[in-house]
Amino acid sequence: MSEQVWVVLQHREGKLHRMSKEAIAAGQRLAGEIGGTVSGVLLGSGLGDLVAQASAFDLATLYTVDDSALQDYNPGAYVAALTPAIREQAPAFVVFPHTYQSVDYFPRLGQALDAALVPEVIGFENGADGLIWQRPILGGKLQARVRVKTSGTVLLSVQSGAFPADGAAAGQADVEPLPSVPSGLTSDREILEVQQVGDDQVDLTKADVIVAIGRGVGGADKVESLRELAKVLGADIGASRPVIDNGWLLDADGNVERERQIGSSGQTVAPKLYIAAGISGAIQHLVGMKGATCIVAINKDATAPIFNIAHYGIVGDLHEIVPALTEAVAAVKG
Amino acid sequence: MRIAVCIKQVPDTEARLRVAKDGKWLDEEDLRFVINESDEYAVEEALTWAEKTGGEVVIISLGPARVQEALRKGLALGAAKAIHLVDEAYQGGDARATAVALAAAIQNEGADLVLTGSQSDDVGYGSTASLVAGHLGWPHAWLVMGLEVEEGGATAKVTREMESGMNEVFRLTLPAVIEVQAGINHPRYASLKGIMKAKRKPIDKPTPAELGLDAASLGAAGSHLEILEIAFPDSGDGAQMIEGDAAAAAKELVEKLQKEARVL
Numbered sequence: 001m002s003e004q005v006w007v008v009l010q011h012r013e014g015k016l017h018r019m020s021k022e023a024i025a026a027g028q029r030l031a032g033e034i035g036g037t038v039s040g041v042l043l044g045s046g047l048g049d050l051v052a053q054a055s056a057f058d059l060a061t062l063y064t065v066d067d068s069a070l071q072d073y074n075p076g077a078y079v080a081a082l083t084p085a086i087r088e089q090a091p092a093f094v095v096f097p098h099t100y101q102s103v104d105y106f107p108r109l110g111q112a113l114d115a116a117l118v119p120e121v122i123g124f125e126n127g128a129d130g131l132i133w134q135r136p137i138l139g140g141k142l143q144a145r146v147r148v149k150t151s152g153t154v155l156l157s158v159q160s161g162a163f164p165a166d167g168a169a170a171g172q173a174d175v176e177p178l179p180s181v182p183s184g185l186t187s188d189r190e191i192l193e194v195q196q197v198g199d200d201q202v203d204l205t206k207a208d209v210i211v212a213i214g215r216g217v218g219g220a221d222k223v224e225s226l227r228e229l230a231k232v233l234g235a236d237i238g239a240s241r242p243v244i245d246n247g248w249l250l251d252a253d254g255n256v257e258r259e260r261q262i263g264s265s266g267q268t269v270a271p272k273l274y275i276a277a278g279i280s281g282a283i284q285h286l287v288g289m290k291g292a293t294c295i296v297a298i299n300k301d302a303t304a305p306i307f308n309i310a311h312y313g314i315v316g317d318l319h320e321i322v323p324a325l326t327e328a329v330a331a332v333k334g
Numbered sequence: 335m336r337i338a339v340c341i342k343q344v345p346d347t348e349a350r351l352r353v354a355k356d357g358k359w360l361d362e363e364d365l366r367f368v369i370n371e372s373d374e375y376a377v378e379e380a381l382t383w384a385e386k387t388g389g390e391v392v393i394i395s396l397g398p399a400r401v402q403e404a405l406r407k408g409l410a411l412g413a414a415k416a417i418h419l420v421d422e423a424y425q426g427g428d429a430r431a432t433a434v435a436l437a438a439a440i441q442n443e444g445a446d447l448v449l450t451g452s453q454s455d456d457v458g459y460g461s462t463a464s465l466v467a468g469h470l471g472w473p474h475a476w477l478v479m480g481l482e483v484e485e486g487g488a489t490a491k492v493t494r495e496m497e498s499g500m501n502e503v504f505r506l507t508l509p510a511v512i513e514v515q516a517g518i519n520h521p522r523y524a525s526l527k528g529i530m531k532a533k534r535k536p537i538d539k540p541t542p543a544e545l546g547l548d549a550a551s552l553g554a555a556g557s558h559l560e561i562l563e564i565a566f567p568d569s570g571d572g573a574q575m576i577e578g579d580a581a582a583a584a585k586e587l588v589e590k591l592q593k594e595a596r597v598l
């Protein structure tokens with residue numbers, strides 16, 4: 001039997017998660033590399049149209065589990081549903097999208113199976129020693145190449161943007177129930193509510209120009225020059241997570257403007273112009289802004305990863321450059 | 335409540351990073367180390383709940399001798415005692431091996447709640463604490479932005495971050511492993527009195543044998559993963575770098591944004 005690659009698909013409100021398609025693309029590439037087949041796994045309750053969405057990819061089989069215990073995501077039922085099938089079918093690899101949902105439970109699944117875990121994969125190569133995985137370390141400043149030393153199923157999660165969704169080949173999968181799912185799955189979390197963070201008054205998704213403040217700004221008392229730059233540009237202010245966590249970005253009433261956070265746990269923006277000042281360029285920030293048409297990075301560290309995705313870069317102290325930029329913009333905007 | 339908090343010491347993100355000669359990790363000479371960012375928030379959360387419930391905090395870290403400084407800081411902030419897994423056998427492991435050691439230390443110590451950060455800022459597996467929960471047979475939650483211990487410690491209401499600015503609120507039973515996300519609270523500073531008191535607080539250094547552990551399950555020997563090489567990423571197309579003093583660079587940038595990129 002040829003080796004199998006499984007891809008566990010995530011969804012929300014009746015739609016496949018964008019990163020599920022990226023995970024399919026990764027799984028298909030991986031299967032190509034090892035000469036195996038790729039299948040999808042879809043878990044939920046009342047799957048309905050999701051089955052049609054998920055089976056429209058080039059997958060050998062789409063395995064489904066439709067169970068009321070899977071209505072709301074919870075690690076207990078997810079791990080219990082997946083463990084026996086993976087143990088019995090022993091796929092070589094199980095691919096997960098690197099999302100806040102997958103990473104919440106896939107370590108527990110790895111433990112149940114004693115399978116190796118490779119989180120946050122951004123690439124792989126097939127060398128003499130088998131597959132070598134690339135993953136970012138130290139906030140994306142460096143990358144590591146890692147190898148799994150042990151044998152058996154490997155669980156991996158693929159980071160956003162590493163395997164573009166348009167690389168996922170379309171097709172028609174056979175749909176089958178996932179084998180060996182235990183009866184009586186139970187949720188181990190009593191879900192109380194889902195909340196929106198902050199108010200929804202600030203919508204940066206439609207902003208044309210964003211001035212984004214990073215930890216390099218150095219304190220709540222130092223953001224004023226960035227506000228001035230934003231003013232002359234007619235821009236909205238955004239921020240990296242530490243700026244928000246440290247309470248450096250406050251509204252007129254002194255409340256932390258968490259809704260201005262950009263990145264995987266904040267807003268995803270795509271302005272024409274994005275000016276990142278004192279932001280290093282960690283992946284969780286990049287996923288929220290790399291769709292900007294033009295990215296300018298100002299950073300005192302010439303090796304900051306933000307320069308790898310920026311279009312224009314200035315190395316230096318933002319407290320000197322930003323006021324100069326404000327003046328230069330004012331001069332041309334008059 | 336007796337609360338265990340696990341912390342990791344990581345290279346300062348502001349530090350100049352150099353790859354070691356063997357290419358497998360950083361050259362640690364002259365490197366500055368700090369407590370991992372989300373772990374600092376975990377310490378604060380642990381101290382807060384210990385105060386509210388009249389309990390105490392045990393702070394645990396696995397790592398080489400330098401980690402003692404991080405533990406002393408935790409003690410200065412208010413933890414009652416520290417456990418340092420410093421034995422050579424513990425070192426150099428992946429999430430799997432590290433979790434085996436941490437879980438054993440927690441079990442040995444006894445705890446009603448375990449707090450940790452969500453992810454380390456160096457290797458960033460984001461899985462170690464969930465694996466600890468697995469060993470203990472406890473529920474866990476990753477990326478926690480709100481914690482409320484209820485019913486005298488029988489349950490907890492947990493607010494967990496989801497993507498794109500949404501939070502999920504749910505209840506789980508205690509004991510549990512709660513992996514907090516940066517921003518959940520406002521970490522306190524150590525007082526001078528706290529720093530003085532910390533000097534007299536105990537730091538235990540249990541050996542694997544004392545925790546009933548077999549060296550084969552620890553460190554590199556107990557790991558699934560091996561780091562072959564680390565390197566600075568290829569800079570891709572890279573940015574067009576604009577040189578000169580602040581005024582000249584600003585002027586040139588504005589010109590380029592107008593005429594080349596046409597976004598101004």
Ligand SMILES: Cc1cc2nc3c(=O)[nH]c(=O)nc-3n(C[C@H](O)[C@H](O)[C@H](O)COP(=O)(O)OP(=O)(O)OC[C@H]3O[C@@H](n4cnc5c(N)ncnc54)[C@H](O)[C@@H]3O)c2cc1C
Nearest residue numbers: 214215216240241263264265278279280284285300301318
């Ligand atoms: C699950 C998870 C979710 C996350 N979600 C998000 C998210 O939604 N958004 C987000 O942004 N992050 C998020 N993060 C955090 C992310 O990993 C990084 O820690 C964060 O993006 C770093 O922010 P930063 O670049 O501002 O700070 P740092 O990484 O500390 O970088 C500061 C930069 O400023 C530069 N600098 C310092 N002083 C100056 C100066 N005077 N002039 C110019 N430059 C200077 C430094 O060289 C450095 O490059 C998340 C992390 C996790 C684990």
